[in-house]
Amino acid sequence: MARARDPAALPRLLLTLLAVALLWPGLQLSELNPGVLLQAENRKQIATFASAFWPPAHDAEFIKLLYEATLQTLAVATAGMAFALVLAIPTSLLASRALSLRAASRGGRAGVWSRLLRMPVRGLLIFLRSVPEIVWALLFVRAVGLGPTAGVLAIAITYSGMLGKVYAEIFESVDQRPAHALLQAGSGRLTAFFYGILPSAVAEVVSYTVYRWECAIRASVVMGFVGAGGLGQQIDLSMRMFAGAEVASILLAFFGLVLLADLLSRFLRGRLA
């Protein structure tokens, strides 16, 4: 009796063995070895780097630099979002089934043609958002040179893909009857959109946009690593110079910025949505 305490022991053991067998090649591929962190030489390097973290760099010149970089990060996120909106609003209108005349007269089901015509727009949106923003940034740094312009363009492209898709879905998810009634009564599509769909969709649209702005701030920090300006570029530079104190104060500035963005976005969502 003592041997059969856990009736599920055998299958669990077999499952574990199977998982290990599947993961073994992965272990080889990823060259995983946390032990290197504990090797004497590396340990010394980590210790010297980490001990420089305190106190964070706070001389006036560096603070000024940090302030400029923080402002640049904020500006990149905001300008990128503005561009993304310019691209996302028309594409979302094109991609959404909500304004289809055929759907309006067929109880919400779009015809084959209207679906086929929307496919390229949807495909474009998928392409724009499937390439990670940092890859776009890397490409734009090579196309337009180092600096915040690459970051703005990268955010504009990736986020227009995301916003366009989500807007189109929001437009489809609200009550379609007002818009259908307007369309069938002979109004234009834009009128039907402004009076039939936007009133019931605006809260969700605003709240999603503000949330994305918050994400854009985080993304623009990270994009600095490939040379797109802002805080990320500063972190990269300081790390290459092994300036632990500078890295520490940049990280602190980054936390502050993210916290601030979080508060601001909560305020805006409460206010506008």
Place this chain on the structure above:
Amino acid sequence: MNRVINLLVVCAIVAAVVASFGYLELDLRALIGDGGLGQMGAYAERFLHPDLSADHLQAVAYGALETLAMSGLGTLLAMAMGLLLALPAAGRFGWPLQSAARLLLNALRAIPELVWAALTVLAAGLGPNAGTLALALHTSGVLGRLFAEALENAPVEPAAAIRLQGGGQVAAFCFGTLPNLWPQLLAYSLYRWENNIRMASVLGFVGAGGLGQMLYTTLSLFQESQASTVIIAMLVLVLLVDAFSDVMRQRYVRA
């Protein structure tokens, strides 16, 4: 009054947008006119002929496998570390450990993966090992917090029943709490794994292996056709993961 405040908020947003454009001094005219657009088009055109030779495809496939392995092992490590940290963070060992664990989890989570990768590359050298560790560190912060919340919300009765019957602490946890918790832990981990595949493909930009490192080197060497193959591979990887997780979710999460 409310309307006035809302109007002011909207005005402030518009002012912020204008100010950002002013601050960045974006030279849009140089970007579009003056041959700027033509230049960009010429640059983009070099990507139109992806290098599909067998050698390069093999290298890209190896990179993609490396990316998958990094994300999978990083997530597994993070699951183990997250669970270890979640136990104290859910208040199982008293409040001093609870606040310490929470602080640690917040710190792990607050630093983005790419910053962790830059740090681990410094500490552990170039290569996929650094990327795996970076993913594990950030993800254990995220998973630890999610696991801790799941632990706090798990029903206490099954574990209490085992304890009352004379079972030990470990047995109560393994057979009383864990079975209820397991599906949720798995769902969170799968979701993070999906995110990590995406992240793993770009961590290479700071030298942490995988497809990202290939993209970075090929772009730096101006081998645009090779780079375009890598980008296509990334795209395929992301789309496959999306489709796979969609299927998994519809099958296992909604049911």
